[in-house]
Amino acid sequence: MDKKKYMTVDGVPVEINGEKNLLEIIRKVGIEMPTFCYYSELSVYGACRMCMVENEWGGFEASCSTPPREGMNIKTNTEKLRKYRKNILELLLANHCRDCTTCEKNNDCKLQALARKFKIEGVRFPNTASKAERDQSSPCIVKDQSKCILCGDCVRVCNEVQNVGAIDFAHRGSKMTISTAFDRPLAQSPCVGCGQCVAVCPTGALILNSEAEVIWKALHDKELKTTVQIAPAVRVAIGKELGFKEGENAMGKIVAALRLMGFDEIYDTSLAADLTVLEETNEFIDRLNNGGKLPLMTSCCPGWIQYAEKKHPELLENISTCRSPMQMMASIVKAQAREKDEKHFHVAIMPCTSKKFEAIREEFTVDGQRNVDAVLTTKGLIRMIQEAGIKFSEIEPEAIDMPFSTISGAGVIFGVTGGVTEAVLRRVSSNKNRAELVTLANVGQRGEEGIKEFDLPFGERTLKIVVCSGLGNAEKVIKRMEAGEHFDFVEVMACPGGCVNGGGQPFAVREEKSKRSKGLYDTDRLLSIRRAEDNPILNELYNGVLKDKVHELLHVHYGKHK
Amino acid sequence: MKQKIDFSVLDQAIKEYGNEEKSLIAILQRAQEHYRYLPEEVFAYLAEKLNLPEARIYGVATFYENFSLEQKGKYVVKVCDGTACHVRKSIPILEALRKELGLSEQKKTTDDLMFTVETVSCLGACSSAPAVMVNDEIYPTMTPETAVALINELKEKN
Amino acid sequence: MFKSVEELRVYREQCKQLLQAEKKKIIVCGGAGCVSKGANKVYEKLVKVMSEKKLNYTVKLEKCNEGDSIRLTKSGCHGFCEVGPLVRIEPQGWLYVKVNENDCEDIIEKTMLNGECVERLCYTENGVVYKEKKEVPFYKKQTRVSLDNCDKIDATSIEEYLANDGYTALEKALTEMTGEEIVNQITESGLRGRGGGGFPTGRKWSQVARQKNFPKYVVCNGDEGDPGAFMDRSVMEDDPHRMLEGMIIAGIATGATNGYIYVRAEYPLAVQRLRTAIKRAEELGILGDNILGTDFSFHMNISRGAGAFVCGEGSALTASIEGKRGMPRVKPPRTVEHGLFDKPTVLNNVETFANVADIINKGADWYKGIGPEKSPGTKTFALTGNIKNAGLIEVPMGTTLREVIFDIGGGMRGDGKFKAVQIGGPSGGCLTEEHLDLPLDFDSLKKAGAIIGSGGLVVMDEKTCMVEVARFFMNFTQNESCGKCVPCREGTKRMLEILERIVAGEGRDGDVELLQELGEMISDMALCGLGKTAAGPVLSTIKYFRNEYEAHIYDKRCPAGECQKLKRIVIDPELCKGCSKCSRICPVGAISGKIKEPFTIDLNKCIRCGSCISACAFKAIKEE
Structure with missing residues (x-):
């Protein structure tokens, strides 16, 4: 040794x-x-x-x-180091918008925190913060040059991890900026809205586009019925900032808080994920049996959809026609509302920034009305809870509203990479006993690796399955497909590790991220229903609102994005 | 003024240098020589051909002094402001040229696209200080008067 | 295409014979300085005169007619740019200076045909006429190694390089030495990198040789960006094969098979000459696959810079070759392990490579015999500024500043008094009178707070304001900062801001201390070598000329009289007759007084336009 x-x-x-x-x-x-x-x-x-x-x-x-x-x-x-660090902070502050109190990142800003720790008491240089206007063109992300400290975290995440390359360094020296090509608005760039840049930005230079104001307005509007759906990954990431442990399932508290805020009905997106499992499995088996386009690529991640549209339109036919769980739920909710002719405002609470873009897509509007009227990120929800003065740790947990209250573990694990695949496998597998669930948990789809691949016997054939998270990893798989490699099923999540690490989640380091994944798997294990097809609500839906409308309400065909 | 962009010069450069990232600067240099600046259309074209994000190409183009995103004049007059030239009074030359052509630090190119006046950190012609370079030719030991005379000479040529 | 070393030897012998057959020679300097002063016209006129006289002459290395044939050649830079265009006559070794077209008739008629020296064209100093080049004070104390061929050969001709023993070191390295032996010889010679840092070249090569990661690269840093430096340009333009030879030998020594030469954008002629040289070397089998029939292959590429000073820094340079923004990266890993394309890389500058062939040929001891023990060899310097003989020089390391400035450089230009010399460009520092007897070598300079850098020497007289010099360099560095690390990006910007206000007369109490505080922080904290040295000129001018800073800040006065905004215009009451002409001409109404009594100027209103000075009939108004 x-x-x-x-x-x-x-x-x-x-x-x-x-x-x-x-x-x-x-x-x-x-x-x-x-x-x-x-x-x-x-x-x-x-x-x-x-x-x-x-x-x-x-x-x-x-x-x-x-x-x-x-x-x-x-x-x-040492004495020198302390002095030098103070110098660096002072220099950064001299070039920085210092309107801390009105900044979105107030109290959540690394520069502010370090300036306080190092007791920076004044800045001896004239303020030269950028006068450029905030770029609010993107529905997902707001970019403010005056708060940028050029640490380059966003550039690296956008290029190295996500292979999107929407932003990069431009110019040099003291004129250097983080910029799209020709400083075009983000909306006109290859940005897919994944929000990973926002997640790593230490200051307020990249923040989420907040829809909190319209949500408050809707909540205060007596004429409107307000409903809200909560995505699986939200419940395990919200806690830390509100006094819980990272990864602890806080769903009951979230429901209670939303009720206090005034929402009329509260649903769980996991139920819609169960629908997605059934629809996607049907599609997969159909393609396998009838020589359809393979691999089937998953469709629940809007960042991935935009990436495919912008960089790989040739793959659009591979992508499942299933709407994302958020949109499945929203179309059902809105279809029912239309039947009853009620004025209805539907909010989706998501771990994801790109969902904000998905929500405004034409495909998901009916007569000019969005199915999802507003998307609130986990971070946004935390803000609203705090604004409402709700003491999260003190309120009693409550249950989801009918009829969308019964969920399966399959739907819950959608929030973590490999979850969609595992849910589909549970559906596809002919063996329905409990032990099979343990077997299926260990075929290779779980874990934090960016690319996981495994073979699975299926009838006469062997299915080649790949699970990837992070668009850079997706690109690697696509390159292999281009080189002629065959796959049957490809799950893609834009954010590394899946939705638990979405751009709309509070910032977390690696260990914390693992806890979130574990939180979802724990939730799954504790549920009595583990398979999507066992969810009794689905039958009601198929025989009710979805009758003859499955295609109209649950499917979509994406086209090339301009 | 939007000109129709002929991409064949880019195709030729890509053929010579290869369609990979390491060829980017050489290809941009070819484009800069050909168009005398880098038209916006070039970026999208190269992004596709070299499989690079447009933002990265923009980042490279804006990093290096020799690339211009604006059209330059037929005659690019570079007044050397290296140490040797600076010590031997290059700034009055720059000022005289700007005055003669109605240019400034912000406005570098004349409206008729004949002249661009800029400074350069050092031409490496320090023994001929103060020096001025017009396109690729160096003019030694200039004064504000001889510099203006040179401009007038070039004007008459056209 | 030669398939063996023997074939090359035979060809070299032929070239040598041709060279020896040349009896009478006119060498016109084709360096950038002389060309800009009309050397090409001189060359053409010489051809014309000889043609008209129907003389036997050749312009390239070829079989010349017996007897009185004249060889006319255009060589590279002779270094004495101040008095160009230069023409040298061989075999006498006479040097003609400031030659113009009208002198060509005399050169042919008198010198070539009658063997007379045209004395009016000879260099004259203090009444002494110097006929022979080697006697001219400018050349007398020089030792030319890396610039040896520059004033001899036609850079476009590989034959002339061969005739001057070119590529013999390559032969030796290929056939008689192992890679290890080459590395050992370079190590033993004590050669240190000429790019600024002075890192031992042999150690660098051995580190690369040790790596097992292939392919490896040899990269030549020809991004000579220091304002006031043009030594590498001369080697690349005037003796490109010497550099190629050094690079190929580095390849043999380290197992690298690809070379990249990074040439700065402002040197188009260097690119052209290097291209020609590479093409000819490939044609003769000196570059390419299986060099001279051996199993060693080496391919050479040229990368043109696109205008960024920071690309002189190693990792920025390799990033630029890779097609990226030239931003330095953090080290470790070092270039010798993860350099170009993330592969082991030998990165040296032009002058370093130009020394290699001679060390291989003449041995480590010969090299060690030049200059001091710890910094052996010669060093090229570009001598500029307020000096009489500006130009390019090469001297043994350890030569004193006094010898360089006063013996070689001929002292100050005009009647100025020596004040300081800026060495090492924007990364360096200034040296003053007290350093005149300082030997120029890596270690002595470092001790004095300056660096050799690439070797720019800018001489300044007492009319130069040192605060303005500091501002000038900081402006340069600030402009050229890549913007990556906070200390350099933000720190240099603030230092420039402070310097700008000081030279504008708006300096505040505490500014000098703030400059020092920022300067020290940048020196310790910046990411790359350029950033770490960015504050050098400011810190060293504060060290030696603090009183000038203080005069600007507290007395609102520029002792050198250079800072425009601090100039004061005063009326001498003794001489003023009170005629009021000045107050009438003043555009801002700054002058007032009673007729027939001395007038006064309100300095707060005065815009220092100088109109009053020229208007005064009694010379009573002066600038102070």
Whole structure:
């Protein structure tokens, strides 16, 4: 066995155990280094220089990019470092819009937090924040140059992880900006609205487009019936900021809070996900049996749909015609409302920013009326709960409203990568006993890897199945398809890890993200109904509102996006 | 003024340098030489051909001084403001040229697209300071007067 | 296409014989300085005169007629750009300066046909006429190694390079030495990178040789962007094969098979010359697959810069070759492990490669014999600014600043008094009178707070304002900052802001300290070498000329009299007759007074236009 290797951090000896960089070593000692541009999921950029450490010879090294070496002796907090970090913060603030109190990210801003920690008491330089107008062209994301600190996190996530490349660095030096090509509005760029850039932005330069105002207005309108659906991934991500543990299912509290806010009826999107399972499975089997276009690619992720439309229109025929669970539920809700001729406002609470775009798509409007009238992200919901003054930790949990209250575990796990696939497998499998569920959980679709692939025997043949999350990973699979590789079923989620890590979720580091996935799998395990087809509500729906309207209400054909 | 873009020069450059990211700068240089600036249409075309995001190409084009997104004049006059030229008074030359042509720091090109006046960090012709470069030719030891005379000479040529 | 080393040797011998057959030679300097001063016209006129006289002459290395045939050639830069166009006469070694078309008749008639020296064309200093080039003070203290061929050969001819023992080092490296032996010889010679940092070249090569990740690359940094530096340009334009030879040898030594030369955009001629050189080398089998019949292959590519100073930094340069924005990346990993296309890469500058062939041929000891022990060899410098003999020089390391400025450079231009020299461009610092006897080598300069950098030497006299110099460099760096790291992007912007207000007379108490605070932070915190040195000119001018900063800030006065906004116009009460002409001509009504009594100027109103000065009949108004 190799001899153990040690180095010293602030006088404390630390064992080096395969850590990539000094940051990880320093964290082991129990010290949190200030950083703006370091994320373990992205390439090392090393530009903010906040994480610099001083070595024993008085030299300086960036802890994010320096690998630990045996015998190294570093200090993380010296007189010079403290002064320099203050300098850097002051310089960033000098070039920054400092209207903190009216900023969306107030109290949730890294720059603000560090400025406070380091006690920056004044800025000795004239303010030169950008005067450029906010780009509000996108239904999903708002970009504000005056709050950008050029850490490049958004650029890397957009390019490295998502392969979208909507934004990049432009110009250089003090004129450098984060920009679309020719600084066009985001809406005219290849942006798919996944919101991953918003998730990593340390300041208010990239924020979610909020629809809270129209929702409040609807809630205060006595004439309107307001209904709301809640996506699976929301319940396991909302808690942390409201006093829960990360990954803890807070559905009951959410329902209670929404009632207090004034919603008339509250539904669970998981039910619509059950519908999606049935429809998508039918489509899959039909394509398998009748020589239809393969692979069948999933359709529930709007970021992925936009990506395909903009970059791979040739794949649109592969994509399932199933509407996303959000839209399935909304079309049913609105169809029923139309039957009753009631004035109805339907809100969808989603972990996703791209859903905001999906909601305004022409395909999902009837006579000019959106099926989903407003999309609220998890973060947006937290804000509204706080605004309403609801003490989330003190209210008693409540149950979902009928008729959309019964859900299956299959629908719940839609919120995590591999969930759609697993739900479909449960449906496809002829073995309906409980042990089979355990077998199906372990065929290869679970886990946090970006690309998971496995073979599954199905009758006479073997199905080749791929599950990918993160559009960059999707692109890798597409490249392989282009090179001639055959797959039968491809699940694509735009956000790495699936909807639990959607752009509309509160920021989380890797370990927290894992807890969210676990939260959904736990919920699934505790439910009495685990298979979509066992959900009794579905039968009612198929015999009721969906009768002769399955295609009209549950399916869609996407076209090339202009 | 929207000109019809002939992409054949780009096709030729792509053929020569290869349709990969590492050829991007060479291809943009060819385009810059041909069109004397980089028309917006070039970006979408190259994005497709090289399979690169348009924003990245825009990022590269705006990083390097030699690429211009605006049309430049027939004669690009570069006044060297390197150390040697600066010490030997290059700024009065720049000012004289701008005055003569009605240009400024913001407005670099004359309306008739004849002249563009800009500064360059160093032409590497320090022994001939202060130097001015017109297209590819260097004019040594200039004064504000000789620079203006040079402009007039070029005007008469046309 | 030569298939063996022997075939190349035979061809070289032929070239040598042709060269030896050339008895009388006229060498016209074709360097950029001389060309801009009319060297091409001189060359053409010489051809015309010789044709008219029906003389036997050749313009390239070819079989010349017996006896009195004249060889006319256009070489690269001779370095003495100040007095160009230059013409040299061989075999006498006479140097003619400031030659124009009208002198050509005399050169042919008197010198070529009658062997007389045209003295009026010779360089004269302090009444002494210097006939021979080697006697001219400018050349006397120089030792030319990397620039050796520049003033001799026609850069477009591989034959002339061969005739001057070109590619013999390559032969030796290919046939007599192992890669390890080459690395050892370079290591032993003590050669240090000429691009600025002075990193030992041998160590760098051995680190690349050790890597097992193929392919490997050899990259030549020809992005000489320092304002005031043009040494590498001369090598690339005037002796391109010397550089190619050094790069190929680096390939043999490290196992690299591909070379990239990154040439800055402003050097179109260098690109053209290098292209020609690569093409000819490929035609002769010196570059390409199986060089000279051996199993070593090496391919050479040229990347043209697109205008970004920061691309002189290694990782920015490789990013640029890869077609990306030239933004430096964090290190480690280092270029020797993950360089171009993420592969092991030897990255050296032009001058470093230009030294390789001689070290292989003449041995490590020969090289170590030049200059001081820790910084052996020669160094090229571009001598510019307020100096009499501006130009390109090469001296042994360790030569003192005094020798360079006063012996070679001929002292100050005009009647100016030496004040400071800026060395190492925007990354460097300034040296003052107290440093005149400082030996120019890596370590001595570092100790004095400056760097050799690429070797630009800008001499300044007492009319140069050091605050303005600092502002100028900061403006440059600020413009060229890539924008990636906060210290450089935001820090240089603020430093420039402060310097701008100081030279405009709006400096505040505490500004010098703030400049120092920011400067130190940038030096310690910036991401790349350029950022780390960006504050150099400011910090060193503050160190040596703090009083000038203070005069600007507290007295609102520019001691050098350079800062326009700080100029004061005053009326000498002794000379003023009170005629009121000045107050009538003043466009802003800044001058007032009683007739027949001395007038005064309100400096708050005065816009320093100078109208009053020219209007005054009694020379009573002066700028201070």
